Amino acid sequence: MKITLLDPGVERDPYPLYRTLREGFPLVHDEMLGAWLLSRYADVRAALGDVRLGSAAVGPSPAYRRLLEPALRTAAERTAHVLARRMAGRREVDLVAEFSDWLPAAAAVAALGLPWEEAVQVREWCRTGSARSGGCHPELGGLLRPHVTRRRAHPGTDLLSVLCAARVDGQPLSDETVTALAGTLLTGGGEATARALASFLANLLDHPAQLDLVRARPGLIPGAWAESLRRDPPTPVVLRRASAPVALGGATLPAGAVVACLIGSAGRDPFRFADPDRYDIFRADPAHLAFGAGRHFCPATTLAGLAAECGLRALLDAMPGLRWAPGFRPAPRGLMARAPRLLLVRPR
Ligand code: HEM
Numbered sequence: 001m002k003i004t005l006l007d008p009g010v011e012r013d014p015y016p017l018y019r020t021l022r023e024g025f026p027l028v029h030d031e032m033l034g035a036w037l038l039s040r041y042a043d044v045r046a047a048l049g050d051v052r053l054g055s056a057a058v059g060p061s062p063a064y065r066r067l068l069e070p071a072l073r074t075a076a077e078r079t080a081h082v083l084a085r086r087m088a089g090r091r092e093v094d095l096v097a098e099f100s101d102w103l104p105a106a107a108a109v110a111a112l113g114l115p116w117e118e119a120v121q122v123r124e125w126c127r128t129g130s131a132r133s134g135g136c137h138p139e140l141g142g143l144l145r146p147h148v149t150r151r152r153a154h155p156g157t158d159l160l161s162v163l164c165a166a167r168v169d170g171q172p173l174s175d176e177t178v179t180a181l182a183g184t185l186l187t188g189g190g191e192a193t194a195r196a197l198a199s200f201l202a203n204l205l206d207h208p209a210q211l212d213l214v215r216a217r218p219g220l221i222p223g224a225w226a227e228s229l230r231r232d233p234p235t236p237v238v239l240r241r242a243s244a245p246v247a248l249g250g251a252t253l254p255a256g257a258v259v260a261c262l263i264g265s266a267g268r269d270p271f272r273f274a275d276p277d278r279y280d281i282f283r284a285d286p287a288h289l290a291f292g293a294g295r296h297f298c299p300a301t302t303l304a305g306l307a308a309e310c311g312l313r314a315l316l317d318a319m320p321g322l323r324w325a326p327g328f329r330p331a332p333r334g335l336m337a338r339a340p341r342l343l344l345v346r347p348r
Contacts, residue, residue, distance in 0.1 A: 004030045040249070237336050
C-alpha cells in the first residue's frame, strides 16, 4: 500500500489516515510528498524539539514582545467589538468572512495606527498564504517604510511610534528592525491565527453547553482555546529538514531527509489523550503541539491567544443568542492549513 498525505479525501478528513499511520506506520516515507511522516505524539514532540531538524524562521524576541503585547490587546479588544457589533443585528452571518478572517490583520493594522485601507491589503496577503508562519510578505517593507519615516518625524501614540521611539539594551531600533517587527505582526501568523479562531468558534458552537459555561465564566477561555488547538490545529503539518542523521520513530534518517511532523495526528493520539476526538474544555492537560515545541516554539502564543480571547468575548457580548444557523454544519478543509471556510450563525 502506498501511503500519502496527498490522497484525494485526506484534505477533507485526514483523521482516518492519521489513525492508520499511528497504529501501523509511525515513521513512513511519503514518496509523493517527498517527506517522512511522523504521526505519534511522542515522536512529533521529539522531532519538533530536535536541533538537527532545522527551521529558518525568525521571530520577535521576548524584549520586543513586551513592547507589542499591551498595544495589541487594546487594539484587538476594540477591533473585535467593532466587527462583532457590525454583525449583531443581522439575521444570519458568516463568522469566517466577517470576523475570524479579519480580526488578526485588522487588530494589527489598528495597533500600528495604519490607515484602514491597508487592512484590506494585509488581509489579502494573509489569506493568499503568501506570508508563511513567522515570515513577512516581501511587499510589506514598501507599505511600511513611508509610515516609519513619518513616525520618526512626527511621533504619535500608536505602536509604530512606540517601536520607533523604543530602546532595547539601550539602543534605538533601526528602521529595518521596526519594519521587520511590524511586518511580522501584520502577516507573520495572521493566517494561522484566523484559522485557529474559526476552529475555536466552531468547536464552541458545536458544544452549546460548554459555550454557555465559557460565557458565564470567561476565565475558562484559555483552556477552551488550548483544547481547540489540540483537537484542530490550524497548521497540522510542520515540515523540517535534517541537518545531520537523526534517530526518530525507531529508525535513523539521513542528513537532508525531510520530516513531516503531523501535529494534527499527535493531538489525537489516544496514547497521550483520553477520548482524543472529543472537545472538552476541562481536559486536565491539553499539552498540545499546535505551537510547535523546543527551539522553534512559536514566539507569538500570547498574541494569538489575545485574538482568541478578545474575539470570543466581543462576539458573546454582542450576540446573546449566538448559535448555528438552522441545518448548518461546519466542514473543515485543508491539509497543511486547516479550518472551516464557512461558519453560518444566527447572532440573536
Ligand atoms: C494560532 C496561531 C498560531 C499558530 C498555531 C502558530 C504555529 C506555529 C508553529 C507550529 C511554529 C513552529 C514551526 C516549526 O517548528 O518549524 C511556529 C513558529 C513561529 N511562529 Fe507561530 N503560530 C501562530 C501565530 C503566530 C503569530 C501571530 C506570529 C507573529 C506575530 C507567529 C510567528 C511565528 C514565528 C516567527 C515562528 C518561528 C519561530 C522559530 O523558528 O524560532 N506565529 N508557529
